[in-house]
Amino acid sequence: MAPTARPTVAQPLSPHLQIYRWTWTMAMSVFHRITGTALYGGTALVAIWLLALASGPVAYSYVAGFFGSVIGRLILFVYTWILMHHMLGGLRHFAWDFGIGFDREKRLAMSRLTLIGSVALTLIIWAVALLVR
Numbered sequence: 001m002a003p004t005a006r007p008t009v010a011q012p013l014s015p016h017l018q019i020y021r022w023t024w025t026m027a028m029s030v031f032h033r034i035t036g037t038a039l040y041g042g043t044a045l046v047a048i049w050l051l052a053l054a055s056g057p058v059a060y061s062y063v064a065g066f067f068g069s070v071i072g073r074l075i076l077f078v079y080t081w082i083l084m085h086h087m088l089g090g091l092r093h094f095a096w097d098f099g100i101g102f103d104r105e106k107r108l109a110m111s112r113l114t115l116i117g118s119v120a121l122t123l124i125i126w127a128v129a130l131l132v133r
Helices: 024-055 057-068 070-097 104-132
Strands: none
Touching: 024 057, 024 070, 024 104, 057 070, 070 104
């Protein structure tokens, strides 16, 4: 008896980003991944600062001069935002691990608060740092 041929069925195509409608949750998920990757660069800057501090006053003066410049402060400001955004995104995911915030309204609010909160925390941190200085 000859084997019967199986009918060919059209397989569904895997969806891609051009099909999906972007949502706050999707955008914050992408930002969370990007900021997580960017933290590696910021950690390298912290390591450079610590090495310069341990190397003596001459090495430290170069690094302190760079971080005191306009470009250096801009980098530190962006690094602060990256750190705050990634932290709040992590807290959002931590809440989800406990089953909190899965309904549409809470999910949207938590995603928006991640962005708003990270900007607000960054501005507060820098305002306090500049006032104390």
